Amino acid sequence: xxxxxxxxxxxxxxxxxxxxxxxxxxxxxxxxxxxxxxxxxxxxxxxxxxxxxxxxxxxxxxxxxxxxxxxxxxxxxxxxxxxxxxxxxxxxxxxxxxxxxxxxxxxxxxxxxxxxxxxxxxxxxxxxxxxxxxxxxxxxxxxxxxxxxxxxxxxxxxxxxxxxxxxxxxxxxxxxxxxxxxxxxxxxxxxxxxxxxxxxxxxxxxxxxxxxxxxxxxxxxxxxxxxxxxxxxxxxxxxxxxxxxxxxxxxxxxxxxxxxxxxxxxxxxxxxxxxxxxxxxxxxxxxxxxxxxxxxxxxxxxxxxxxxxxxxxxxxxxxxxxxxxxxxxxxxxxxxxxxxxxxxxxxxxxxxxxxxxxxxxxxxxxxxxxxxxxxxxxxxxxxxxxxxxxxxxxxxxxxxxxxxxxxxxxxxxxxxxxxxxxxxxxxxxxxxxxxxxxxxxxxxxxxxxxxxx
Numbered sequence: 001x002x003x004x005x006x007x008x009x010x011x012x013x014x015x016x017x018x019x020x021x022x023x024x025x026x027x028x029x030x031x032x033x034x035x036x037x038x039x040x041x042x043x044x045x046x047x048x049x050x051x052x053x054x055x056x057x058x059x060x061x062x063x064x065x066x067x068x069x070x071x072x073x074x075x076x077x078x079x080x081x082x083x084x085x086x087x088x089x090x091x092x093x094x095x096x097x098x099x100x101x102x103x104x105x106x107x108x109x110x111x112x113x114x115x116x117x118x119x120x121x122x123x124x125x126x127x128x129x130x131x132x133x134x135x136x137x138x139x140x141x142x143x144x145x146x147x148x149x150x151x152x153x154x155x156x157x158x159x160x161x162x163x164x165x166x167x168x169x170x171x172x173x174x175x176x177x178x179x180x181x182x183x184x185x186x187x188x189x190x191x192x193x194x195x196x197x198x199x200x201x202x203x204x205x206x207x208x209x210x211x212x213x214x215x216x217x218x219x220x221x222x223x224x225x226x227x228x229x230x231x232x233x234x235x236x237x238x239x240x241x242x243x244x245x246x247x248x249x250x251x252x253x254x255x256x257x258x259x260x261x262x263x264x265x266x267x268x269x270x271x272x273x274x275x276x277x278x279x280x281x282x283x284x285x286x287x288x289x290x291x292x293x294x295x296x297x298x299x300x301x302x303x304x305x306x307x308x309x310x311x312x313x314x315x316x317x318x319x320x321x322x323x324x325x326x327x328x329x330x331x332x333x334x335x336x337x338x339x340x341x342x343x344x345x346x347x348x349x350x351x352x353x354x355x356x357x358x359x360x361x362x363x364x365x366x367x368x369x370x371x372x373x374x375x376x377x378x379x380x381x382x383x384x385x386x387x388x389x390x391x392x393x394x395x396x397x398x399x400x401x402x403x404x405x406x407x408x409x410x411x412x413x414x415x416x417x418x419x420x421x422x423x424x425x426x427x428x429x430x431x432x433x434x435x436x437x438x439x440x441x442x443x444x445x446x447x448x449x450x451x452x453x
Contacts, residue, residue, distance in 0.1 A: 015419050018416075020037060024367075028451045032367075033366070035368075036369065038368060038369055039369050041206060042371055043228045044209060044230070047231040049297075065257060082100075082292050082295035083098045089299075091213075095242075098239075099278045100278075100290070101236070102287075103227075103235070104229075107239035108203065108224050110239055111246075112137065113137075114246050114252070115135075116168040118139070119138045120168070121169070122140075122163075122169065124152070124155075126335065126383075127173070127203065128377050129376045129378070130205070130376070145335060148336055149340075152184065152185060156189055156193070157196070169197065172200070172201050173189050175202050175203065176206040177377075179375050179409075181206070181343045182336050183207070183341045186218050187219065201241070202223045204223050206229065206343060206345060208223075209230050223238075223239075231415075231416065236287050250274075255284050256283060258281065260273045260275045313344050316344060316414055320423050323427030327350075330434070331350075331351070345412075345413045347375070347411040358410055364451045368429055370413075370426075371411040371413070372408055373408045374409075381409060382407070
């Protein structure tokens, strides 16, 4: 069965077409400007290819695994083929399972719920909260932030050497930092984990949109990612990897779809036989459009070619970093140093500026969307800023008026859909704000810095 599909653009896709590229926004100083979306690390704009594929499928939408009708069967085929597409995109092993979830956070919480009894988890303090917090039912060892990739590996090796070698263990590590954009030595960390009898899960939320991710080449046991960072909206994510712990665990959600057979007992109770496939952890009517959009994004990125995408992104990274380096008041945050390979995620602070005030001015006066705060990675940002653990700060902007010091930073992030003009406008805006100050007055409202009316 098939639905109409949109042919991939075979021309050089730099940048790739995304939704919203022509949206204009008002400026507080008057007039309008084309919006520069530079917050890809939070949610990337949808690829036009993904949107068109979903629009072509939408009239054929039906509930999967439930009906004998044509649309239901067609939707089931699309859903299961999406699973195969994701497995190919991630270069999974033949026996690996691909489970559709809501997000990276959901994927890692699912895995946390499937851990064997008395499992010990090792996680660096540098992780996003999605990787840092789900392990509440396990014995968790939090590792200090390393300052080099080699130190990351040696820190993990020492911690694993001290663990009980007979119990199960899991290492959780990011592929690319959502704060600094720096790439982590995943392959080396996986080798260290396996050498000490532990397994490893890769948080690829920030890595997969920018670089190819091969489960087999990196030798990770699981990988988690989010559709909304992979140019695919509709609230979907993926957990892909080894099946044994997932099959042995109680279903993440109990309900229809996860159950293979349900019978009443003579004592009035209920016996349940659960699926052993990915369906075991996909109870309820699944997000078919979300899964299909992820598959479409995987195909689009593969067809565009990661060599081309990575080369173009490096060009943008160099342009942003060179521009910021010309402003003495700007300090770029980094764990591994200026020469570390990275994706298009750069965080910085500006001397004399409240970061929320600076981000608000970029938006209101220049039409540039960035992120400010602690980026749901509080321990890492505190470490990078050299702050005390008790200093005020939140995921969003803290309660600090413009001009006041605050524990937060500014993050600019970009990717396959970012034109040169957007990063050039950003760099020029930073220079102008630092040199001339804001043109407008700002105030704090509900924890956010906003233009004063």
